[in-house]
Amino acid sequence: MEIEQYIQSIEDKLQQLFKKLQQLQADNAMLREQVQQQQDELQLQLQTIEALDEKLKLAKIATMTQGNGLSEEEDAFRKEVRGKINDYIREIDRCIALLNS
Structure with missing residues (x-):
């Protein structure tokens, strides 16, 4: 009987490990999705920053052409x-010269 109990104990532990593995895989998939969402959001924010930087440069150029006291x-x-x-x-x-030659 002792061997059967030992085998049953091992089977129980394997079942627990399998359940834990499934839970960890589900958690991992959820975390990967969150990381992807955050990367997408970061990319969008970087594009917004670039666009705003460009607008700021254009605004500076526009202001510089209007005033003398810089x-x-x-x-x-x-x-x-x-x-x-x-x-x-x-x-x-240079490009035009290359095209003409």
């Missing part, structure tokens, strides 16, 4: 924007 920071930003625009123009000119 702070040093605004003047530096204005020079940076002009430099980028000049770089783009040079790159466009």
Whole structure:
């Protein structure tokens, strides 16, 4: 009888482990879904931040073209924007020259 009780004890423990495994798998699936939702939300927030940054830059440019009394920071930003625009123009000119040759 002792062997049968030992086998039954092992079977009971296996059943408990199997139930625990199923519960952990369900928890894992739920946590994965939560992580995916949070990653999607984070991506959306990053896109919103990028769009707002772009709007802020455009607003700064618009304000700079309207006023003469610029702070040093605004003047530096204005020079940076002009430099980028000049770089783009040079790159466009190079492309046109390559197309013409």
